[in-house]
Amino acid sequence: MARTHTWLIKSEPKKYPWSQLVKDGLTRCDGVRDFEARNNLRAMAVGDLGLFYHSNEGKEVVGVAQVTREHYQDPTTEEDWSCVDVAPLLPLVKPVTLVDIKARKGLAKMRMLTHNRLSVTPVTAPELRVILAMAETELPA
């Protein structure tokens, strides 16, 4: 069976918190204006996971979302940018803070740390396992 990929998606809770995503049931990740982030969006497949991270305030991964629609033209611009749709999958039992992530050896190479201004970054399978363990959360089978 095809293995899904995992990504980390930043959102400022002031603008769009996890709770709003849960309420909405679905949201469009638009407004990305960075080439590397755009490439990441374009690499996403339906069913891929997205760690939902609260930037600026909270600074923690709070939930796991799932890609429900592959990349398409970002409707907020005429230029060549992409967006995807994601739906909430499940909240983390224990949110994983940036401090926790930095303190964990196995996560030192996470793209979100090495390029901390990127709003969409890849997460490797081992990194996902570590984070889920820290979050005391298991993905549904």
Added chain:
DNA sequence: GCCAACGTTGGC
């Protein structure tokens, strides 16, 4: 093609 100025992101 270089580089200074400037804007944005995001941690602190």
Added chain:
DNA sequence: GCCAACGTTGGC
């Protein structure tokens, strides 16, 4: 509120 990192822009 400040500042570091870094991408973009524009003058030359």
